[in-house]
Amino acid sequence: MTDTEAAVSGSYGEAPKGYRLSDATRLGRVRLQVADLERSLAFYQGTLGLRVVSRHGSHAVLAAQGDDNPLVELHERPGARPAARRGQLGLYHFAILLPDRQSLGRFMRHLGQIGARAGAADHLVSEALYLQDPDNLGIEVYADRPRHTWQRTGRELMMASNPIDAAGLMQAAGDAAWTGMPARTTIGHVHLHVGDLETASAFFSEALGFDRTVWHYPGALFLGAGGYHHHLGTNTWAGAGAVPSAPGDARLLEWTIELPDDASLASLQESIRRAGYAAERDASSDSGIVTRDPWGTPIRVRVAREGPGDK
Numbered sequence: 001m002t003d004t005e006a007a008v009s010g011s012y013g014e015a016p017k018g019y020r021l022s023d024a025t026r027l028g029r030v031r032l033q034v035a036d037l038e039r040s041l042a043f044y045q046g047t048l049g050l051r052v053v054s055r056h057g058s059h060a061v062l063a064a065q066g067d068d069n070p071l072v073e074l075h076e077r078p079g080a081r082p083a084a085r086r087g088q089l090g091l092y093h094f095a096i097l098l099p100d101r102q103s104l105g106r107f108m109r110h111l112g113q114i115g116a117r118a119g120a121a122d123h124l125v126s127e128a129l130y131l132q133d134p135d136n137l138g139i140e141v142y143a144d145r146p147r148h149t150w151q152r153t154g155r156e157l158m159m160a161s162n163p164i165d166a167a168g169l170m171q172a173a174g175d176a177a178w179t180g181m182p183a184r185t186t187i188g189h190v191h192l193h194v195g196d197l198e199t200a201s202a203f204f205s206e207a208l209g210f211d212r213t214v215w216h217y218p219g220a221l222f223l224g225a226g227g228y229h230h231h232l233g234t235n236t237w238a239g240a241g242a243v244p245s246a247p248g249d250a251r252l253l254e255w256t257i258e259l260p261d262d263a264s265l266a267s268l269q270e271s272i273r274r275a276g277y278a279a280e281r282d283a284s285s286d287s288g289i290v291t292r293d294p295w296g297t298p299i300r301v302r303v304a305r306e307g308p309g310d311k
Contacts, residue, residue, distance in 0.1 A: 066183020097188025
């Protein structure tokens with residue numbers, strides 16, 4: 001390891017040996033199974049500030065206030081068991097990325113005003129608040145620090161879980177009221193409980209094409225594309241002997257990777273198959289391919305028809 005240095009573009013991360021995801025890669029919607037749709041909608045609208053853009057029977061799609069880009073899709077399974085925080089593989093949290101620090105400060109103030117409980121951390125590359133939905137599914141709401149402030153040690157990006165500057169966030173919020181998730185809000189990353197990090201690296205980096213960005217964080221491996229700090233977090237914090245979530249659990253049903261073009265999608269499909277995993281076209285819609293990680297969590301990979309995001 002060398003001394004800490006500025007993490008300029010191209011100076012950090014370990015690329016896969018074969019297929020590598022495009023710099024324009026971003027994440028799309030997450031699909032969640034919940035026990036009570038009405039209860040979940042009250043939380044996702046009232047606490048998080050999302051809005052319903054479509055609803056059909058037992059499922060609903062939510063987006064930010066400022067645009068129609070789907071972020072969360074809720075599917076009701078009456079009686080679904082609350083998600084476990086230990087002993088269960090699958091979702092640790094999904095992360096909603098706000099466009100700026102001011103928005104995060106307004107969201108923090110909003111949580112205080114409604115009496116919602118939240119954790120908080122400064123990750124050096126970002127500042128984050130943490131909540132649980134009514135089914136105990138984990139949610140992070142965060143804002144990135146400017147890339148020119150990121151640091152590295154050797155090829156590894158520096159991340160930590162330090163106390164957050166709550167006073168600074170409140171000052172950044174200014175006098176404007178929180179009016180819900182603003183335009184340009186996206187799904188920034190997904191973080192999963194996995195069985196082991198070596199298998200996670202082989203699948204998510206060598207098969208899916210993510211760069212490894214942070215690998216000395218205790219019990220965790222972070223991966224991203226295009227120099228982003230991470231589109232995916234993996235950890236073994238669920239403990240030895242953890243098992244995948246069951247069909248009757250509140251859980252992550254699917255998360256989505258969006259690529260810039262059909263050629264990128266075809267190359268990724270071939271990479272997944274070469275690694276020995278299934279990657280099948282979704283014949284029911286024009287929604288790309290579906291694969292599963294080694295612990296059974298589905299991943300949809302599609303072409304982003306709306307155009308590339310900011311990351």
